[in-house]
Amino acid sequence: MPDSTTTPTNQPPIAVDDVAVRFAGDSGDGMQLAGGQFTATTALVGNDFATFPDYPAEIRAPRGTTFGVSGFQVHFSSNTIHTPGDVVDVLVAMNPAAFKTNIADVRPGGIVLADEDEFGKVGLKKAGYEPDVNPLDDEDLQRRYRIVPVPLSRIVREELADDDHGAKEVMRCRNIFALGLVCWLYDRPLEPTIDHLNETFGVKKGRQDIADLNIRALRAGWNFGETAELVGERYTVAPADLKPGTYRRISGNEAMVLGLTAAARKANKPMVYASYPITPASDVLHGMSGMKRFDVTTFQAEDEIAAVCAAIGASFAGSIGVTGTSGPGLALKGEAMGLAVMLELPLVILDVQRGGPATGMPTKPEQADLLQAMFGRSGEAPVIVLAAASPSDCFDTAIEAVRLATRHMCPVIVLSDAAIANGAEPWKLPDLEAIEPIEITHPTEPNDGEVFHPYMRDEHTGGRPWAIPGTPGLEHRVGGLEKEAVTGNVCYDGENHEAMVHARQAKIMAAQAVIPPIEVGGDTTSDTLILGWGGSRGAILEAADQLSAAGTPVAHAHLRHLNPFPADLGDVLARFDRVIVPETNSGQLRFLLRATYLCDAIGVNVMRGRSFQVQELVEGITRAMEGKS
Amino acid sequence: MTTLKAKDYTTDQDVRWCPGCGDYAVLAAVRKALPVIGGAKENQVFVSGIGCAARFPYYMETYGMHSIHGRAPAFATGIKLANPQLDVWLVSGDGDLLSIGGNHTMHAMRRNVGIRILLLNNRIYGLTKGQYSPTSEVGKITKSTPMGSIDEPVMPLALALAAECSFVARCLDIDAKPLGAIMERAAGHAGTAFVEVLQDCNIFNHQAWFHASQKDTRPANTLQLVHGDPMIFGVDSERCIIRSQDGLGVANVADVDAADIVVHDETNRTQAFELATMRYPDFPEPLGVLYVNADRPMYEAACEDQVARAKADRPADLQALVHGPETWQVT
Ligand code: SF4
Numbered sequence: 001m002p003d004s005t006t007t008p009t010n011q012p013p014i015a016v017d018d019v020a021v022r023f024a025g026d027s028g029d030g031m032q033l034a035g036g037q038f039t040a041t042t043a044l045v046g047n048d049f050a051t052f053p054d055y056p057a058e059i060r061a062p063r064g065t066t067f068g069v070s071g072f073q074v075h076f077s078s079n080t081i082h083t084p085g086d087v088v089d090v091l092v093a094m095n096p097a098a099f100k101t102n103i104a105d106v107r108p109g110g111i112v113l114a115d116e117d118e119f120g121k122v123g124l125k126k127a128g129y130e131p132d133v134n135p136l137d138d139e140d141l142q143r144r145y146r147i148v149p150v151p152l153s154r155i156v157r158e159e160l161a162d163d164d165h166g167a168k169e170v171m172r173c174r175n176i177f178a179l180g181l182v183c184w185l186y187d188r189p190l191e192p193t194i195d196h197l198n199e200t201f202g203v204k205k206g207r208q209d210i211a212d213l214n215i216r217a218l219r220a221g222w223n224f225g226e227t228a229e230l231v232g233e234r235y236t237v238a239p240a241d242l243k244p245g246t247y248r249r250i251s252g253n254e255a256m257v258l259g260l261t262a263a264a265r266k267a268n269k270p271m272v273y274a275s276y277p278i279t280p281a282s283d284v285l286h287g288m289s290g291m292k293r294f295d296v297t298t299f300q301a302e303d304e305i306a307a308v309c310a311a312i313g314a315s316f317a318g319s320i321g322v323t324g325t326s327g328p329g330l331a332l333k334g335e336a337m338g339l340a341v342m343l344e345l346p347l348v349i350l351d352v353q354r355g356g357p358a359t360g361m362p363t364k365p366e367q368a369d370l371l372q373a374m375f376g377r378s379g380e381a382p383v384i385v386l387a388a389a390s391p392s393d394c395f396d397t398a399i400e401a402v403r404l405a406t407r408h409m410c411p412v413i414v415l416s417d418a419a420i421a422n423g424a425e426p427w428k429l430p431d432l433e434a435i436e437p438i439e440i441t442h443p444t445e446p447n448d449g450e451v452f453h454p455y456m457r458d459e460h461t462g463g464r465p466w467a468i469p470g471t472p473g474l475e476h477r478v479g480g481l482e483k484e485a486v487t488g489n490v491c492y493d494g495e496n497h498e499a500m501v502h503a504r505q506a507k508i509m510a511a512q513a514v515i516p517p518i519e520v521g522g523d524t525t526s527d528t529l530i531l532g533w534g535g536s537r538g539a540i541l542e543a544a545d546q547l548s549a550a551g552t553p554v555a556h557a558h559l560r561h562l563n564p565f566p567a568d569l570g571d572v573l574a575r576f577d578r579v580i581v582p583e584t585n586s587g588q589l590r591f592l593l594r595a596t597y598l599c600d601a602i603g604v605n606v607m608r609g610r611s612f613q614v615q616e617l618v619e620g621i622t623r624a625m626e627g628k629s
Numbered sequence: 630m631t632t633l634k635a636k637d638y639t640t641d642q643d644v645r646w647c648p649g650c651g652d653y654a655v656l657a658a659v660r661k662a663l664p665v666i667g668g669a670k671e672n673q674v675f676v677s678g679i680g681c682a683a684r685f686p687y688y689m690e691t692y693g694m695h696s697i698h699g700r701a702p703a704f705a706t707g708i709k710l711a712n713p714q715l716d717v718w719l720v721s722g723d724g725d726l727l728s729i730g731g732n733h734t735m736h737a738m739r740r741n742v743g744i745r746i747l748l749l750n751n752r753i754y755g756l757t758k759g760q761y762s763p764t765s766e767v768g769k770i771t772k773s774t775p776m777g778s779i780d781e782p783v784m785p786l787a788l789a790l791a792a793e794c795s796f797v798a799r800c801l802d803i804d805a806k807p808l809g810a811i812m813e814r815a816a817g818h819a820g821t822a823f824v825e826v827l828q829d830c831n832i833f834n835h836q837a838w839f840h841a842s843q844k845d846t847r848p849a850n851t852l853q854l855v856h857g858d859p860m861i862f863g864v865d866s867e868r869c870i871i872r873s874q875d876g877l878g879v880a881n882v883a884d885v886d887a888a889d890i891v892v893h894d895e896t897n898r899t900q901a902f903e904l905a906t907m908r909y910p911d912f913p914e915p916l917g918v919l920y921v922n923a924d925r926p927m928y929e930a931a932c933e934d935q936v937a938r939a940k941a942d943r944p945a946d947l948q949a950l951v952h953g954p955e956t957w958q959v960t
Pocket of ligand 1: 649832
């Protein structure tokens with residue numbers, strides 16, 4: 001319900017199914033906060049949703065410039081949705097730069113709410129427009145979109161002016177005004193935001209006056225929508241038909257933190273999370289540092305290498321060692337990961353992928369580290385590789401990573417990406433009781449008469465005993481030099497080395513025994529399989545739906561396990577005449593499929609610093625099915 | 630409990646150092662010192678990086694990890710984070726800990742992680758067959774410096790002090806007893822203990838420390854530091870360290886007032902730094918414990934403390950955690 005102090009609007013809102021709103025402004029304009037709060041409200045209304053925060057790598061680029069624009073997109077629907085949306089129905093443009101960089105993503109006929117007060121000569125010039133040509137007056141654009149100039153800055157300045165707050169504090173409420181206006185437009189209640197403002201500013205920061213100022217801005221935004229009649233109608237989006245249960249909003253990095261913590265508890269083990277700050281993985285370090293009460297120790301190391309080494313040291317001493325990073329950090333950790341392969345200790349390495357190579361595009365997603373995860377070490381150094389498919393899927397993937405790492409005594413790389421790490425979706429709370437405990441045993445007795453052999457393997461898992469310092473009688477040495485089978489003594493014998501290479505590979509393959517078979521969805525009788533991995537699942541599902549609706553039904557499947565592949569992958573591939581592999585890289589999974597199964601998969605590959613758009617995927621798949629590329 | 634002997638610390642692995650290598654003496658001294666220091670073998674962990682000295686863990690019948698080049702302090706830190714009760718010794722060389730691993734050495738020290746570092750400094754790369762190391766002197770002719778090294782050497786003790794290391798000592802490889810005594814103090818120290826061991830690589834840099842290690846050179850060229858004692862050295866204890874306007878200087882005992890001879894105070898960091906930067910041949914090589922600061926908090930203890938406080942502060946309720954601050958019902 002709208003806030004009670006506003007007059008109810010006369011017109012009933014028009015019901016629509018599916019809306020995408022993008023808040024765009026300067027990186028200092030609070031767009032992430034406005035978008036996040038709009039999402040929270042939308043969640044409470046019961047819509048399905050997906051979000052996409054898009055922010056620049058620079059913390060505060062010069063104000064008003066195009067490279068300082070920060071955006072937050074919310075896609076919400078009365079249906080089930082999986083992506084933040086290709087195009088937006090409403091763009092909030094807080095300045096000309098935001099207008100310029102985002103207008104192309106607005107669907108024809110879409111609404112553009114622009115702060116007209118920012119479109120003066122100075123603002124236009126900073127954004128790279130001719131100072132005399134205001135794009136809000138451009139007739140071409142006006143024909144294409146419903147451009148609504150809003151005197152946003154002026155109203156905020158005038159309505160909020162009081163003796164206690166300076167112009168700066170007042171103008172900082174512009175984002176909340178915009179939020180109020182969009183809440184009016186989509187018939188969202190203001191209460192959740194009011195509660196949030198009271199909590200963050202009033203309770204936590206002791207600044208109730210700032211909370212009140214923002215609440216006034218919020219109401220002013222709502223009232224403006226109601227009285228100005230600039231837009232004319234309003235809309236509403238009915239609750240989605242989600243599975244019954246308790247839901248929360250979750251981002252990928254949050255889910256990763258919860259998953260790792262839950263895994264530690266399910267294993268009944270302390271965890272050491274060692275990391276070095278890197279975009280877009282730092283939030284996992286921040287999150288883990290708040291998990292100390294669950295026996296989680298965090299270590300902000302001096303560099304990426306120290307982080308992985310400390311995690312390995314922690315595992316050697318009996319904790320679950322985890323390190324988190326992004327692509328460049330994974331490269332730095334390569335040698336130490338090779339050591340973990342040799343030591344045969346559990347280790348989880350999280351890689352929140354971003355555009356590369358080198359520093360690349362630190363805040364933009366890309367699925368380009370798959371081959372690095374597979375092969376980025378010296379020698380024959382196989383590890384388990386998993387990938388999360390959506391923000392909430394990070395929870396399950398993290399638990400699985402800890403389970404497999406401790407079961408097979410090996411490193412497990414978990415691939416996420418910048419889009420699912422920062423994007424959010426509704427998450428039906430898991431039944432924690434239903435999550436199987438992670439069984440870990442540390443030997444306390446010798447395993448061969450009087451003698452302890454640290455490299456005697458378990459015949460099922462291929463893993464070796466995890467004897468930890470502090471255990472009398474099991475003193476042993478591990479190291480990076482090649483091991484003699486069973487005894488673990490240093491050994492340079494060629495035949496032993498070959499046997500050990502096979503043994504390290506075999507225990508990775510042994511994980512197939514606990515990897516579930518592939519679920520093929522869509523039209524399983526189709527001759528075409530769309531096979532994806534990682535964060536592109538949502539876009540693939542929607543594209544497959546659209547293709548079916550358009551009379552081209554396809555089958556689809558998604559891989560969480562990239563190494564080893566599920567045991568039935570070869571059979572599944574063989575069932576289809578055509579296998580299409582969409583990836584936001586130049587074809588890395590396709591490369592592996594060809595190498596492993598001689599499967600002549602066709603790629604749909606986009607590397608534009610964002611996740612797949614559904615439409616380009618539909619077109620790409622269609623082209624692939626027609627034999628064009 | 631039966632008392633342990635040196636042989637209880639001896640593994641069945643063949644020691645593979647070159648005959649005559651100074652590492653043998655250190656290994657023997659360590660095996661002898663550990664039973665004296667006490668503590669359970671199963672709680673002791675030897676960690677190393679890469680290099681000749683880094684083979685050390687294979688020869689110690691304790692838990693051990695021979696890791697990768699330069700990163701031993703990071704592995705040791707992880708081990709202490711996971712189990713602060715463990716007795717972690719780090720043994721590696723000058724190339725490992727001061728060149729490729731200089732960063733990690735420095736950060737372990739400034740954090741004051743409770744590990745004991747024995748840096749076996751032979752001023753050369755042994756395992757890669759004789760290139761100059763970060764502690765080699767300027768002008769050193771090696772395979773990679775046919776015209777002499779142009780790199781200014783690192784001063785390990787000064788580096789440790791600059792990194793806020795809370796225990797800094799120095800010893801000769803052949804000095805089993807003093808090394809044992811220093812190890813005993815290091816073992817009792819709460820924080821990073823750093824011991825530079827002047828080690829002879831008799832294959833690639835034989836005699837690098839002969840000016841300090843031989844019967845006939847030692848008295849004149851080394852200064853044995855004893856807390857509270859005046860700094861006197863020489864064949865007949867005829868030389869001493871005095872303080873002048875320019876800092877420390879060397880004088881004849883006969884020429885100065887007894888009161889002007891500098892007295893060693895191992896709690897004085899500034900003076901320790903002066904000792905750490907003394908260079909032969911202008912000065913004698915200082916040996917013994919240069920500096921101890923028992924007041925710095927230990928890293929892993931502070932970590933444990935935060936975990937304990939967090940636990941006391943809020944219950945570890947996983948259900949509540951997953952639930953989060955805001956949920957909604959779908960019916
Ligand atoms: S090369 Fe030098 S340091 Fe290495 S084992 Fe031989 S003598 Fe010792």
